[in-house]
Amino acid sequence: MKRGPAFYAQLGFTLFVCAFLIAPVILSILAGVTVNYQSGVQSGFTLRWVYAVWDGYRDTIFLSIGISLACLAGTLILGIPAAYALAKRQNAFSRALEELLVMPVAVPGLATALALIVTYGGVGGFRTSWVFILVGHILFTLPFMVRSVLAVLSAIDLKTLEEGAASLGATFWQRFFHVVLPNCRGGILAGSLMVVTLSMGEFNMTWLLHTPLTKTLPVGLADAYASLRLEIGSAYTLVFFLMIVPLLVALQWLGQARPTKFVAEDE
Amino acid sequence: MTETMKPLAITLTGCAKTFADGTKALEPLDLAINAGETVVLLGPSGCGKTTTLRIIAGLEQPDAGGKVMFDGEGVTPLSIEKRNVGMVFQSYALFPNMSVAENIGYGLRLRKTPTEALRARVGEMLAMMRIEKLADRRIDQLSGGQRQRVALARALAVRPRALLLDEPLTALDAKLRDALRIEIDELLRRLGITAVYVTHDQAEAMALGDRIVVMEHGKVAQIGTPRDIYQRPATLFVADFIGTMNRVQGRVANGGFVTAAGTIPWAGAPAHITEAMFRPQDISLAEGGDAHLRGTIAAAFFLGDRTRLAVNVGGEKPLILETGTRRDFKHGETVGLRIDPHGLLSL
Numbered sequence: 001m002k003r004g005p006a007f008y009a010q011l012g013f014t015l016f017v018c019a020f021l022i023a024p025v026i027l028s029i030l031a032g033v034t035v036n037y038q039s040g041v042q043s044g045f046t047l048r049w050v051y052a053v054w055d056g057y058r059d060t061i062f063l064s065i066g067i068s069l070a071c072l073a074g075t076l077i078l079g080i081p082a083a084y085a086l087a088k089r090q091n092a093f094s095r096a097l098e099e100l101l102v103m104p105v106a107v108p109g110l111a112t113a114l115a116l117i118v119t120y121g122g123v124g125g126f127r128t129s130w131v132f133i134l135v136g137h138i139l140f141t142l143p144f145m146v147r148s149v150l151a152v153l154s155a156i157d158l159k160t161l162e163e164g165a166a167s168l169g170a171t172f173w174q175r176f177f178h179v180v181l182p183n184c185r186g187g188i189l190a191g192s193l194m195v196v197t198l199s200m201g202e203f204n205m206t207w208l209l210h211t212p213l214t215k216t217l218p219v220g221l222a223d224a225y226a227s228l229r230l231e232i233g234s235a236y237t238l239v240f241f242l243m244i245v246p247l248l249v250a251l252q253w254l255g256q257a258r259p260t261k262f263v264a265e266d267e
Numbered sequence: 268m269t270e271t272m273k274p275l276a277i278t279l280t281g282c283a284k285t286f287a288d289g290t291k292a293l294e295p296l297d298l299a300i301n302a303g304e305t306v307v308l309l310g311p312s313g314c315g316k317t318t319t320l321r322i323i324a325g326l327e328q329p330d331a332g333g334k335v336m337f338d339g340e341g342v343t344p345l346s347i348e349k350r351n352v353g354m355v356f357q358s359y360a361l362f363p364n365m366s367v368a369e370n371i372g373y374g375l376r377l378r379k380t381p382t383e384a385l386r387a388r389v390g391e392m393l394a395m396m397r398i399e400k401l402a403d404r405r406i407d408q409l410s411g412g413q414r415q416r417v418a419l420a421r422a423l424a425v426r427p428r429a430l431l432l433d434e435p436l437t438a439l440d441a442k443l444r445d446a447l448r449i450e451i452d453e454l455l456r457r458l459g460i461t462a463v464y465v466t467h468d469q470a471e472a473m474a475l476g477d478r479i480v481v482m483e484h485g486k487v488a489q490i491g492t493p494r495d496i497y498q499r500p501a502t503l504f505v506a507d508f509i510g511t512m513n514r515v516q517g518r519v520a521n522g523g524f525v526t527a528a529g530t531i532p533w534a535g536a537p538a539h540i541t542e543a544m545f546r547p548q549d550i551s552l553a554e555g556g557d558a559h560l561r562g563t564i565a566a567a568f569f570l571g572d573r574t575r576l577a578v579n580v581g582g583e584k585p586l587i588l589e590t591g592t593r594r595d596f597k598h599g600e601t602v603g604l605r606i607d608p609h610g611l612l613s614l
Contacts, residue, residue, distance in 0.1 A: 157358055163326055164360030166348045168374035168425060178373070182364035 032235035049235035057220040057236065061243060063130060064217035068199035068247075071137040075195045078138070079145030080188065084180060086146070087153035101146055104139045109205030112139060117208065130214045133206055137199045144198065145191035152187030153180075192251055200244055217243075274303035275337055275428040275461045277323060282333035284318050292318040293485045295333070302338075305455050305462040307476035311508070312467060315485040317433060320465045324431050325350045337428065353422030357434040359414045361406045367417050368393070368402040374425035392420035395454075412443045419454070429461040436471065448474055469509050473497065481505050497546075503614055506544060513586045514544050515560075524611075528580035529560040531606045540613040549610025550588035558603025562586065567596040578602060 032050065035043040082101070086094050104112055116136055121127050161183065165175045181188075203218040210219050217240060225233040277300040284293040293315040300306045308316035321327040322335060325347035329335065335343045342350055361370050372389045380388070393399045396416040401409065409417065415435055422430060435451070436444045452475050455462050466472055472479050473493040481488045481496060481504075489501040500506035517526035524531045524543045531543060553559075562580035570589075576596060577585040586604065596602075 156363070157360070160356055160358050160360040161362065163347070164354065164356060165362070165373070166326075166346070167324065167352065167354035167431075168421070169348050169351070169377045170373075171348055174377060179362055179364070183362070185364070 028234050028237045029241070030234075031231055032233075032238040034231065037230050037234070049229070049231045050238060052232050053224070053235045053239050056232075057215075057217070057224070057239075060215045060217045060220035061239065063214065064200055065243065065247070067130060067134050067137060067216060068196045070134050071141055071199040072192055072195050074134065074138040075142050075145040075191070076188070079142055079191065080149055080181070080184075082142075083146045083149035083153055083184075083187075084176075086150055087158055098146075098150070102143045105143050109136075109140060109202070110208060112136065113205040113208035128211050128213070133209045133214060133216065136205045136209050137202055140202065140205060141195040141198050144194040145188075148191035148194065149184050149187040152184040156183055189251070189254075193248060196247060196251060197244065200247075274459055276300065276302040276339070277429060277461065277463070278334075278336040278339070279319070279322065279329075280334045280336070282319070282322050282329035282335065284315070284322065284327060284333075285330055291485055293322075293329075296487060298480065298487070298490075300461060300463065303459045303461055304477045305464060305475055307464045307466060307472040307479045308482060309466060309469060309472040309476075309479050309508075310482035310488075313484075314482040316465045316467075316480075316482050318485075319480075319482070320431055320433055320463055323429075323463055324352055324354055351425070351428050353425065353427030353430045355415070355418050355422050355430070355432040355435045357437050359418045359438075361414055361417055361421070363406050365406070366402070367398065367404050367406070367409070370406065370417055371421045371424050373421065378425065388424055392424045395423075396420045411439050412447055415439065415447060419451070423458070423460075427460075429463065430455070432462065432464045434465055434467070437466070437468075444471075451475065473509070481508060483508075498612075500612070500614075506612070506614070511547050511587050512544050513547065513550065513588075514542055514584065515580060515582045515586065516542050526560065526580065526582070528562050528582075529558070531559045531608075531611070533608060533611050536611070537613055542613065544612040544614070545606055545610045547588045549607040550586060551605050551607070552588075552590055552592065553603045553605035555603070557605055559606050560586075560604045561601060562604065564596050564598055564600045564602060566598070576602075578604060580604075 030041065031037045033045050033047065034041055035046050035048075086098055113136055116132070116139075117127075120132070126132055158180065161179050162175050165179045170178060201218055202216075203222065206216050206219055207222065210216060215223070217236075221233065221236050221240065224236045277298075279296055279298040281295045281297065282293065283291075283295040285291050296315075296319060298306075298319070308319055310316050318327060322329050322333070325335075325342070325345055329343065333343070334341060337350070347354070362373065365373065368389050371392050372385050375385045375388055389402075390399075393402055396419060398413060398416050398420070401413060401417070406414065406417070415438075418435070432451075436447055439447065448471055455475070464472075464475055476493055478490060478492055479496050480490050483502075483504050489496055489505045491499075496505060497509055500509065500512070506512040515524075515526050515528075515531075517524050518541060519525075519533070519536045519538050522532065522534050522536075524533045524536055524540075526543075533543070536543075560580050562578040562585075564576060565579045565585045566577040568575040573589045573591050574596065575587065575589050577587055579585045588604070
């Protein structure tokens with residue numbers, strides 16, 4: 001097939017945009033493993049900065065993973081039943097509630113955080129524990145879980161599917177676990193990816209909610225950029241990538257695994 | 268087939284249904300369905316037929332005072348999962364997350380059927396519906412007709428006490444609908460199961476029903492065998508809804524029914540009637556003195572094996588008849604019509 005100049009122009013443009021977007025990532029990663037960023041790559045490569053990050057910020061990494069997984073659990077437990085209830089009852093009230101649920105995304109994180117501090121800041125043990133940050137994260141990420149699950153539930157004929165299951169003798173919980181949940185798997189997976197990435201990277205709310213003992217990864221990152229060498233900050237970015245990519249791949253893989261069969265395939 | 272289900276008798280007494288928004292879907296209804304019988308609930312959309320089926324199924328509760336009984340035992344407060352009735356839906360309601368075999372076996376799995384027995388029963392159902400090859404397919408890989416077969420197999424796998432079908436063929440194309448209708452008819456007769464079938468298609472109702480319940484505006488218009496309903500419609504609505512009914516206006520005089528287009532001999536005509544009714548097959552073309560009525564051709568549709576004619580005789584609507592003659596008909600041509608006296612009806 002003969003390709004005209006238009007094709008090459010488009011290809012060139014696409015490559016340019018890709019390069020524009022990827023270059024900072026590569027430069028940042030490189031900066032994290034160069035001996036001296038000022039003198040460039042010639043100064044040689046080292047893992048020294050990565051070790052430094054590991055030494056200084058190991059706790060923030062584990063705390064971030066912990067919070068994002070707890071946040072995922074929280075949004076699953078709260079979000080799926082909420083989406084199910086909203087999908088089952090479509091009326092003016094449920095639509096209003098659906099809109100309200102999005103509020104924490106629209107309101108600046110700083111404002112939400114401030115409200116949390118004003119209201120619960122006095123509750124000593126709560127204010128100083130990581131659960132305080134978790135509450136903020138769940139508030140902020142819940143709409144993403146509800147929305148994506150609700151989108152899938154609205155696309156399938158939920159009512160008839162449930163009636164079909166009921167006619168075969170399925171109780172409410174059997175219907176929920178055998179029919180409703182498996183059929184909104186796609187929405188749950190999409191929501192989970194969203195929640196974990198958002199929670200892991202959340203900065204502006206966490207920055208207000210954290211205490212020196214409950215620093216999350218992005219807060220630590222800001223610290224590192226602000227007060228330490230550029231190389232350490234960059235190495236921190238590298239660590240962040242190394243953490244989040246496998247986590248997302250694992251989630252994706254979990255979401256795709258087929259449920260076990262109860263009827264043998266060979267007939 | 269080793270079906271040992273004892274057919275179920277279903278009785279509804281005073282079952283009305285008013286929805287939350289105040290719409291009255293069903294006037295108080297009494298209906299007795301005999302064990303092993305196929306009853307078709309027939310009517311236009313909004314007549315209450317589906318509501319009636321859902322009350323039998325346990326998917327809707329009748330208004331206070333209404334009672335549903337299975338073999339004389341009250342089941343009104345029981346929800347569908349406790350009634351052990353098989354249900355087939357217009358939209359199939361198959362579970363997309365399960366294969367064909369898993370769908371069919373789902374009811375058995377809920378009943379904690381041992382694996383061996385479950386597999387045997389699923390195999391039996393697949394064979395019965397002739398869909399063995401589809402056992403491992405996903406639902407989205409099936410055609411509409413195949414889906415409905417799976418839905419039937421799934422509903423029957425648990426040996427339900429009755430089979431409830433809600434417009435099961437409506438989503439299919441005409442040819443497939445006919446084929447599957449014959450299959451369902453055969454199946455219901457072979458199993459001897461009590462079946463309640465909802466449809467708006469009168470041909471389907473006539474073919475499947477031992478008895479037909481014609482419904483209109485939430486009320487029963489007539490209950491009877493297909494023959495009863497076709498030959499002795501109780502109301503104008505039933506007469507018009509089931510098949511084609513010709514109506515011509517006039518009055519009774521001298522042992523005949525006198526119309527503007529001629530006189531139809533009718534010995535036993537009730538004296539007060541102003542309208543005579545007859546089916547298309549009771550009209551034949553006739554010449555000269557043999558003709559009872561004369562009219563002009565309003566439309567002629569050549570259907571291959573026959574020609575469908577609409578003949579204007581000065582009534583509200585032209586008369587419809589079919590003829591097997593080979594001749595051509597012209598618009599506006601005058602023809603003579605002879606009415607078979609056995610086919611004459613009045614209300």
